Amino acid sequence: MQFRRYNIIVASMIPALVTLPSSPWLVLPPGIHQASLDDVATAFATNAWRQELFDGLVDASGRLRAAGCQTVYLDGSYVSGKQKPGDFDACWDPSGVDPGRLDPLFLQFANGRAAQKAAFKGEFFPSSMMCADVGQTFLDFFQLDRFTGEQKGIISIPLSADPLLSRMVQP
Template sequence: MIPPFNENSFLPPGIHSATLIEFKERFVYGVKRPIIFEGLLRLISDLKEIGCNVVYVDGSYVSSKERPNDVDVCWELTDDPAFMLYAKQKHPILFMMKGKRPEQQHKYCADVFPANIKEGASGIMFLDYFQRIRNTNEPKGIIKIELI
């Protein structure tokens, strides 16, 4: 079960597991959120195609914000070099890490990062970075969705 938002309009700290159906029931409403969710479904399809089993969802999409601009996602990356080569050839868009990444925004309505890669400015892994409020560095919650 996805917990209620805290007084700061975020999920309480921690990684909260949800099915895709639970996620949809909680976060897909209004006019803009369904459009972003369709992009997330495209992303999940591409990630499953390269063998990804888990995504972590963050950003204003998993807050009480009524009209988020996009969704932030990090995904578990294999350490198998041969498989990584295949993944980069199959979906190079998933490995774009610099700048605004308009290709990711256009295709997925998302900013997408491998979970076990360091975020540039902070130097911490994206999975940990996603669990902090950007302006205050306070802890917050994210959603884990298993894709199996």
């Protein structure tokens, strides 16, 4: 008689959300948490609206990757416990990006980033761009809870080898 044992371990790269006193919903613990788009879908595309936002994130991520972008950082109420976030906030690492291949939408910030929100259901900033309101780069600004000013986490999505983007046909 032979016995076989299998160890099936499913590990998410995204940590459990935590309570931040005085914040209206659960947030990621402080730090930059690396995850794939599939991980993001599993953790946050949990209803029809969140899936619609996720689809916009995937579209934008594919366009950024085509221009040479290596990393997108995901923030906002989308990566929180809020049931119906209004949108998502993201910033992208401009290192290695070919300006000639970059979709001009990623540099349109007029009217509250209306063009970006219409195209992607979220908004994007270069990670090194200064957020004038607070005098920090968007990468640093995104790691602060807007209600408390306390540190919170964000998601880092490496684009070059992301399995979901690799399965898609790129233009």
